Amino acid sequence: MNKRSMIGLVTVVALAAPSPAHAAAKGMPGYEVVAEWNHIPYALDDAAAERAYEDGKVYQKVLMQGVKVDSQGNVYVSTARWGGPEVPATLSKMVVKDGKKVLQPYPSTAMNEVGNGRALQAVLGFEIDRNDVMWILDQGHIAGKPSIPGAEKLVLWDIKQNKEIQRIEFNDEQSDKKCSFLNDVVVDNDTGFAYITDSGIFCDPLAGGLIVYDSKTNRARRVLDRTVFTQDQAGFVFRIDGRPVLEKTPMRTGADGIALSGDKKTLYWTNLSGDVLYALDTALLRNFEASEAEIRASVKRVATIPSNTDGMTCDRNGQLIMTALMMNGLTQYDPKTGKVSTLFIHPEMSWPDTLGWGPDGSLYVTSGHLHMFVDNVMNFEDPSVPNFRIWKIKTSRQPYTAK
Numbered sequence: 001m002n003k004r005s006m007i008g009l010v011t012v013v014a015l016a017a018p019s020p021a022h023a024a025a026k027g028m029p030g031y032e033v034v035a036e037w038n039h040i041p042y043a044l045d046d047a048a049a050e051r052a053y054e055d056g057k058v059y060q061k062v063l064m065q066g067v068k069v070d071s072q073g074n075v076y077v078s079t080a081r082w083g084g085p086e087v088p089a090t091l092s093k094m095v096v097k098d099g100k101k102v103l104q105p106y107p108s109t110a111m112n113e114v115g116n117g118r119a120l121q122a123v124l125g126f127e128i129d130r131n132d133v134m135w136i137l138d139q140g141h142i143a144g145k146p147s148i149p150g151a152e153k154l155v156l157w158d159i160k161q162n163k164e165i166q167r168i169e170f171n172d173e174q175s176d177k178k179c180s181f182l183n184d185v186v187v188d189n190d191t192g193f194a195y196i197t198d199s200g201i202f203c204d205p206l207a208g209g210l211i212v213y214d215s216k217t218n219r220a221r222r223v224l225d226r227t228v229f230t231q232d233q234a235g236f237v238f239r240i241d242g243r244p245v246l247e248k249t250p251m252r253t254g255a256d257g258i259a260l261s262g263d264k265k266t267l268y269w270t271n272l273s274g275d276v277l278y279a280l281d282t283a284l285l286r287n288f289e290a291s292e293a294e295i296r297a298s299v300k301r302v303a304t305i306p307s308n309t310d311g312m313t314c315d316r317n318g319q320l321i322m323t324a325l326m327m328n329g330l331t332q333y334d335p336k337t338g339k340v341s342t343l344f345i346h347p348e349m350s351w352p353d354t355l356g357w358g359p360d361g362s363l364y365v366t367s368g369h370l371h372m373f374v375d376n377v378m379n380f381e382d383p384s385v386p387n388f389r390i391w392k393i394k395t396s397r398q399p400y401t402a403k
Contacts, residue, residue, distance in 0.1 A: 003169055004217075006160060035390045037387065038382065042088045062110055064368045066114075066353065078125070081114070081121065081122045081142045086141065092105055094176075094390075121148070125183055125197075129187045136155040140151045146178050147177050154220075169311050172200045176202065180200060185258070188264045193212065193286055194213040195212055195282075198255060199256055207226055208271065209226065210224050212307050214286070224299070228277050232272075238251075238326050240326060241350065243370045246371060256272035271324075276302040279300045296331075304339060308325050313355045313356075323353065328345060329346055330363075330365070346391075353368055357401070361395055367388070369391075372387075
């Protein structure tokens with residue numbers, strides 16, 4: 001995605017509403033819609049701020065991206081500040097206020113303060129590990145502008161203790177303060193390592209790459225910088241519901257979705273503007289003495305996928321689950337057979353973005369019509385299908401993070 005495309009604002013596609021039995025009738029998992037909104041509502045510190053948000057239609061600058069769930073079933077949502085500094089919070093907890101589900105700034109309003117490099121500026125990807133520690137990835141860029149000092153970082157927040165326990169601010173070798181677009185993060189509690197995708201969208205050519213973080217030593221290393229493995233695929237163009245993404249110029253985005261295998265020995269990732277699933281042995285990535293040449297030579301191209309993907313995760317048995325943008329749903333990759341199959345399809349799951357595991361083994365998925373938002377054609381008032389949804393796909397699988 002280029003800078004001009006990211007800064008634009010948005011509307012929704014009119015789709016026929018299927019019956020709740022749509023997925024189950026085809027032998028797919030059952031589901032429920034946990035929350036849905038035409039525009040994102042916030043529970044702020046005072047009524048005047050809430051009125052100003054609604055009356056000023058600031059919500060037209062807010063896009064929902066990520067969703068994660070803690071061990072108690074609490075739902076958290078990210079809303080990266082692509083539309084500007086007016087977005088009230090970039091990370092929130094879903095709460096009920098006056099009988100309605102709304103977003104409350106998390107961990108606090110102060111921790112979402114714009115212009116404070118110590119606070120959260122623009123969170124897209126985050127993860128909640130098996131210890132209820134939230135690994136918060138701050139891309140730093142607000143409305144596509146260069147990040148301020150300290151903004152591009154990874155913050156570890158203990159949900160149970162309600163306190164920060166660690167952070168790393170990425171230096172210029174780890175993330176480019178002009179080009180980087182820190183997208184998503186996956187965590188291995190067993191080794192203390194995290195792996196991050198950088199889509200590199202704010203420069204042309206793109207500046208994609210991966211970042212490997214060792215929480216035990218608080219060190220990070222950038223690998224596969226500006227390689228074919230982390231850049232947009234030349235000539236790749238995709239459509240959603242027959243509509244080109246984007247309308248004026250093809251979306252270009254590098255390394256995006258990322259996941260660990262069930263045994264945590266393999267790291268998977270894709271470039272959003274592409275149809276190739278890549279993999280690397282995590283043992284090699286954890287060795288900071290391994291050369292860049294050795295890492296590049298070890299990348300495996302494990303599958304060509306039927307749809308590009310934004311978010312992915314693995315279950316404990318090693319099945320890789322991917323959002324499928326062109327298919328309005330989810331696919332899965334079986335590493336034993338090398339086959340990709342359909343897991344869940346729903347015509348109203350437009351731009352399934354991020355996946356999160358619930359404590360009961362269900363999968364949570366956000367859908368947010370991102371392409372419509374970026375093209376500045378989103379109807380925030382009365383779309384025929386709600387713009388933003390959190391879906392719960394009912395499965396009995398165990399996430400890769402399970403003990």
